[in-house]
Amino acid sequence: MNFIPLFLLAGMLTSCETVETIFKAGMWWGIIVVVGIVALVLWLLSRGKN
Secondary structure, three states: OOHHHHHHHHHHHHHHHHHHHHHHHHHHHHHHHHHHHHHHHHHHHHHHHO
């Protein structure tokens, strides 16, 4: 009977690690997309001046 809380706690810890990994990946994708959009806008602006 004493093992049930231990298993529940272990399950919660692994799910937290999974969520943390997903958010880290999401953060990097967000940074890549923002840098790409800024580069595209700068390229379009420099192209329009010529």
